[in-house]
């Protein structure tokens with residue numbers, strides 16, 4: 466029985482979307498389709514009227530799952546023709562580019578007493594684990610919001626599928642699904658950690674076009690969210706403020722840019738940052754996007770440059786407290802560090818369960834959330850971490866107490882070749898190769 470008494474009790478949990486691949490059709494209209502067959506309808510076609518349905522998105526997920534098990538990557542366009550890719554990415558890009566740098570999810574956006582908010586960390590192209598997560602947490606819907614903390618692509622072999630299926634949910638219900646940007650949604654990371662090569666392999670002659678369109682969409686992804694005025698989420702975390710610009714009216718060349726000793730930034734400064742850059746700059750005056758996407762917590766007090774990564778900040782428990790207190794928040798949920806990264810940081814917790822509570826301070830907590838189990842999937846056998854992953858559910862009435870759900874990797878997964886040199890490439894992008902990055906990064910002089 467799912468009915469609940471008409472009291473102030475919390476509402477009954479939403480029914481699970483069990484067996485969504487075999488019994489996905491829930492439409493009651495007269496022209497409803499029969500349940501999806503095991504073999505998907507391919508190629509996927511764009512709806513005539515341009516409006517997606519839940520069934521379309523479910524069919525897309527099923528087709529991606531089937532393709533990952535049944536056809537070589539180079540035949541991917543027989544599942545998703547480039548014309549349909551174009552339509553989906555155009556629709557998604559238009560929506561995300563209009564969103565503010567920090568999206569607010571509150572009663573103005575439909576958050577109510579029956580709502581849940583699911584927060585998800587790095588997923589890194591692990592398609593089957595993302596499909597499991599969506600099934601386990603329940604699909605996005607009227608009462609179920611999703612905030613993804615970025616790093617959809619790279620490392621895993623199905624970054625394109627993961628990003629596109631999440632983008633399809635975004636297009637279907639833009640005010641229930643929020644896709645934040647991770648540091649891997651950039652030109653630099655995708656050229657080193659596999660996504661570019663993956664796209665070129667899957668789309669052949671159209672690969673460059675598809676890759677460019679994906680980067681264009683990544684550029685538009687918002688940087689952070691605030692849920693119910695209680696929880697701040699972002700891929701890396703906190704960011705600096707106080708970049709003082711001393712303008713000179715006479716000559717632009719003499720314009721001085723001074724960075725004061727590091728101080729925490731405000732939401733006003735976050736709102737003004739220019740996020741539409743292929744690679745967030747690590748120098749100059751547009752530093753907030755790089756901080757939000759690349760920073761890490763530290764157990765040492767204060768705010769310092771993140772020398773390990775070459776971009777972003779390290780912030781201590783005192784900064785977590787200052788940020789929470791100043792903005793009247795209860796927690797920070799960030800991602801960005803998997804089991805490999807945490808292996809090298811003995812003063813912080815390990816990522817065996819998919820989350821860690823890094824700072825506990827007077828005003829609340831700092832949490833790291835990682836949603837890619839058994840990561841990274843191509844690591845040589847003896848070095849595998851076999852970590853669980855996790856997602857967080859925030860519940861009414863206050864949405865301020867994270868409930869953790871850990872889960873294991875879906876096995877067996879299809880055998881595939883990696884799209885990057887996992888033997889030699891450094892772990893967890895801890896070090897930015899500044900020389901290989903384009904100097905401009907879209908930065909204005």
Ligand SMILES: [Mn+2]
Nearest residue numbers: 616647648801
């Ligand atoms: Mn990351």
